[in-house]
Amino acid sequence: MSNTDPGAAPLIEAVNICKSFDGVQVLTDCSLSVSRSETIVIIGPSGSGKSTLLRCLNMLEPVSSGKVLFEGRDITREPKKAHLFRQHMAMVFQNFELFAHLTAVENIMLAPIKVLGVSRNDAHDMALQLLGKVQIPDKADAYPDEMSGGQQQRVAIARALAMRPKVVLYDEPTSALDPEMIREVLDVMTALSAEGMTSVVVTHEMGFARRAADRIIFMDGGRIVETAPGDTFFGGAVGERTRRFLDQILH
Template sequence: MTRDKPLIEAVGVEKRFGGYTALKGCSMAVAPGETVVLIGPSGSGKSTFLRCINLLEPPDSGSILFKGKEVGRDFASAVRLRREIGMVFQNFELFQHLDAAENIMLAPMKVLGLSRHDAHDIALGLLAKVRIRDKADSYPDELSGGQQQRVAIARALAMKPAVMLYDEPTSALDPEMIREVLDVMADLSAEGMTSVVVTHEMGFAKRAADRIVFMEAGEIVETRASADFFGGAVGARARQFLDQILH
């Protein structure tokens, strides 16, 4: 797959909350089929940057480009963008009154206009893909945290997104449930799904990332190929962070 043209690009993105500047001129391009992992200490701006990419947090300055075209800041532009960019949050955000299949079916029926029968077929296929086909009729409170997060991933995939964004998707999970979610994410990356992931799971970053973006204090400090980053070709601040998180 050619990777010469970015699928999604952030250019000089800044974001302020009152007098606090959360992002300071952040730029990043993500090519089709690439998996980029954002890492850094808490409060470095990783999640804010991710939310700016799909305009959940509209940037105060800078641009977001999708497929080479700048995305407008208006509500209609944001809605169109989010149809092509799936997002998985820290908390699962599932509808408690709907079973797993119905949670996945809702957007294809409401947004894409699919019939219930077709949406149900898609839901079952996606539940198989995330390895919980047998949980189609289970409600969220009947599922483990890892299973709920896999339903959330399947729900995002149901819109056939061009890009998947993950905002610390395992941070709310017990340790034994983390691996099952990361395995699904790694499978999707291996299949060529363009992904941007905020995570503290360095094992996943080593395994699945093409590039690592290290952030601190609202800035992108450095960007390197995963092999180089974990091979030691990093600056002093990133090396200090890795030493703290890996030991």
């Protein structure tokens, strides 16, 4: 868990975000802040708006109303620059989204070369270093179909880190994995959080939430119902709706 400065300005701040699709309200007045080096875990039942909220934070989904501040700048007012802000807000998806025709190291090298202008040699060295960080240095020359799901997701995390982001947004990163592969991905995410990588994680993995979360956000029906520090959240000092959800998922 992080040692955030309580007096520092938040890295990300969402203010009264609302989002609707074809007239259906998916998010209602969602507000949250993310401090540097903080790990926030967002939980809640399926369909509660967790992934939509995450996508709104980096403008993959434009908000219907409200605003998102990144380093104090209202990025919802600058939609044409969204791709520039996203360079600092890496996203790891449920499905690994790797290029099948590229090796692990090539998948990681691509964006730094194309977007950041990193030299091929430097990008290659960085990719090897990142594969070591996610504990699969031996898979540098493997193609996605030669790797397990857990290994592919760790390449996806390494690819996200290659952009030197200020925050990583994880959208249910283990939901497509077989049970035996989940732990290896969560261990990497936990280690990154411990090193101070700012992280916002949508997940159903309560063990990870207990170990890594500085704060936990519970969503239901498109609203943020409760926000609490991890130890408070699992210690039972939560509202009735949150307690019912925890009783279902933990027992």
